[in-house]
Amino acid sequence: MPLLMITGYPSSGKTHRSTQLHTYFTSRISSSSLPLRAIHISDDTLNVPRSAYAExxxxxxxxxxxxxxxxxxxxxxxxxxxxxxNYIKGFRYQMFCEAKAVQTPSCVVEVHIGTPIDTCRENNLRAREVDPATAYADEVFDNLVFRYEEPNGMTRWDSPLFTVLYDDPAPPGEAIWDALVGNDGRVKMVRPNAATVLRPATQQDYLYELDKQTSEIVAHILTWQKDHPGEEGGQVSVPLVQEVLQLPTKPLSVPQLQRIRRQFLALNRQHSLDKARIGALFVDYLNDQFGR
Incomplete structure (x- = not known):
């Protein structure tokens, strides 16, 4: 069923907006007698303390x-x-892939734009006065704001994107419902792609090829950067791959590339991909990660 990701600065009102949407969806489901239910997952429901973001x-x-x-x-x-x-775009992409794997739509509700950082900081301080466990430490708050990766409605995993301003009385519940469920009450089906459909790996030497081809592409990127010092991004052709790799403006480090590669391996280790398409799928995944 549909996945709705809330994102925003710390103490920007994400839980308040989530509660409003949960109430709206519950009421809409009840009045329509649809065989659906609304589920609210949060750090609080999972007993994840604010201090978890300290390291x-x-x-x-x-x-x-x-x-x-x-x-x-x-x-x-x-x-x-x-x-x-949900401030890391790679994590939002992972959730997008999980939704697509079960053929269900997803969307992102962004609440940080209309909530100034100073207001978020004031909200955090007020929460600390009421219950310190519900507030972030100052250094954690500042770190989360600094590292926040703003959603981009032009990317697949951040669209459709709904922005809630600070003084809006409620999120656009009807528009979100239409994007996820539709006016006819039938949840929209999403066609999964080869990178998200889980099937047993049956091809001989599949895992070897998965590791080998992704390692070669990472090495190719590092070599290209070494041979083109000072160049800010650009299109790079990868041997035996028709898709073009679009590098970001900032140079990529070995840990960055290896982290993305490990994510790709984890997503596809149990898949039965065509070995001839592994390189193309990895390039496509890299382009998504780089925010193409």
Whole structure:
């Protein structure tokens, strides 16, 4: 069923907007007698403390727990609202892939634009006075704001994108409903692609080819950057791959590329991809990660 990702600065009102949407969807489902249910997943429902975002190790664990909950609840009869920072575009892409794998639509509700950072900081301070466990430490707050990767409605995994301004009385519930469910009450079906359909790997030496081809493409990128110092991005042809790789303006480091490669391997390790298409799919995945 549809996946709705809430994103925004810390203390920008994500939980408030999520609660409004959950109430709207529950009411809409009840009045229409559709065989659906609305599910609200958040750091609070998963008992993830705000302190989890203080260091990389605990934050990684928190994101893994959130992803597990999303996978668990993405069924044929649920609208899943993910109320969490969701500030990393790669993490939003992972959730997009999970939704696409079960042939259900997704969208992003962005609440940070209309909520100034100073207002978010004031909200955080007020929350700390009421209950310190519901607030972020100052250094964690500043770090999350600094690292926030704003959603872009031009990318597949961030669209359709709905922006909620600070003084809006409520999110555009009807528009979001139409994007995910439709006026006829039938949840829209999404056609999965080869990178998201889970099938047993049956081709001989598939895992070897998956590792080999992705490693060669990473090495090709690093070699290109070394041979073109100072160039800001550009199109790069990859041997034996028809798709063109569009590099970002900032140079890519080895850890960055290896992290993206590991994500791709995790998504496709159990798939039965055509070995001749592994390179093309990895290039397409890289272009998505680079924000093409």
């Amino acid at each position: 990389a190790r605990t934050e990684k664990t928190a994101r893994a727990e959130l992803m597990s909950a999303v996978k668990r609840e993405l069924t044929r009869d649920a609208i899943v609202i993910v109320d969490a920072p």
